[in-house]
Amino acid sequence: MTVPHREAGVRLSTANLTELEIRAERVGLNLADGHARQPLTPGQEKIVDRLPELFHTARRAVVPDLDREAQVTYLSVLGQHTALTEAKILSCYSSSVAMEIFARALFAAGLRRVGLIHPTFDNIPDILRGVGLGLRAVPEHVLHRADTAVLPDLDALFITTPNNPTGGVLDEPALAQWAAWCAAHNVVLALDTSFRAFDPRAQYDHYRVLADSGVEWVVIEDTGKVFPSLDLKVGFLAYATGGRLPLWRIYTDILLGVSPMILCLVTALAREGAGGGFAALHQTIARHRAGLHAALPQPTYGRWPDPGNRISVERLALPPGLDAGRVSDDLRARDVHVLPCGNFHWADRAEGAGHLRIALSRPEKDLHAGAEVIRDYLAAASAG
Known part of the structure; x- marks a missing residue:
């Protein structure tokens, strides 16, 4: 047809x-x-040839162990070592599902005023607005200059880095300044780093910067933009424990978890990436x-x-x-x-x-x- x-x-x-x-x-x-x-x-072709093996491995394994292995392997390859000790990480079907959970958690916590990078992919503002949050545009150049003086009163600041569609990367000094500003003003700092794997400049340890600042933070990672695996992918929703956002509770409203076979596939692809x-x-x-x-x-x-x-x-x-x-x-x-x-x-x-x-x-x-x-x-x- x-x-x-x-x-x-x-x-x-x-x-x-x-x-x-x-x-x-x-x-x-x-x-x-x-x-x-x-x-x-060629290395990825070999992994695809092993899909039956990965399926049977997933059937026999303990799912939380596979989940942790995928998180550790992927995040370590991209330099995010502090995430493995300082973050609670929830595996999602996609970064968009992670975004929905984050947005609902903000609303549930009464945090309604969100400063969002401008421009960025439109499903981010659509999801945030869709749960009832109010958005204020923050120009990308303001974020890169760390011009904290121009921001309105906010409950959360959301930055995409590397940004889609510009490819702009928030460097480490700028991230440290925004983290300090958010900590001082009791603002949640959220990052979407779905394109991190493409740019080594985005592979400094963001989680160390965030943890050192004392800010309440959330980071969304994604494998779907990276591996040509027919959208067999995982989104990671990482956050600091002890904050105001009921992320785990809302996660359990939506998900039990992701396929253990896909976790095995992501682990294998991340190892091939490292090699x-x-x-x-x-x-x-x-x-x-x-x-x-x-x-x-x-x-x-x-x-x-x-x-x-x-x-x-x-x-x-x-x-x-x-x-x-x-x-x-x-x-x-x-x-x-x-x-x-x-x-x-x-x-x-x-x-x-x-x-x-x-x-x-x-x-x-x-x-x-x-x-x-x-x-x-x-x-x-x-x-x-």
Whole structure:
């Protein structure tokens, strides 16, 4: 059966980013979602060949032991050693489920005023607002400069680092300053570090900084952006014990736990990452980014506004006069799916109206083919 490009009665202008990503999975070249869809490395191929073995291992093992092993292996590889001694860690189906638990816990604790990084992926503000929290936009540059003087009164501060879609990383001195500010003002500090594995600059020990500050903190980690495992993934919800948030209670309202087979798979993939898989991933993403830039050289086809970005998505600032929503619709009609960035700018969509986001975790031939279509479209738009 042929799946239509558009569902009847659905206006793409009102769609959230995940709706657009779902459409991209159905037809054409999917350069939309940030999930890991690049080819498996040779080491990962060997792990996939062992899936029956991992399944039977999971059946025989004690699940809490598998859970802890996955947490220790993944977080250690990424430099988060203090998490293993200072954090309570809950394993979730995904980072979005962890986000829902965190949001509900804030509401239950009476903490309703949340400062949220701007821009960021729109499901974060959607989930936070969906449980009744009030959001104040905190520009990303304010966070990177640690400009604490400009913040309004808050109950929680939420930072995505590395940030999606910009790739911006909150460095250690800035994190220490925000942690100290939050501790002094009784503000919960929350981090979403789902893209941490792509950027070594994001792999200093965040948990040590948080623990040393005395702040009440929550960190959301995710394997789904990293391993091309067909969305077999784990999100980790880590937090300091003794705080105000009833995270464990709300977790048990929603989950019993995640599949022990997936825990075994995550452990095996993290070990492969430590043995060279993450280095290979960094090289792949860097090569794909360079190829995309070469196919769409600036300033002819726009600008690449995030020169320090190392994560698996890249923003393109379109030539003046082009609207990203219209351009993404036109590209979709040509069977190439990218994301317009308006929704990332959740407090002011107009700020993202001139940007597209292009996913890099893809087979190189797909990225090249998509870039050719984008190039031809922009060349025609410029000529017209």
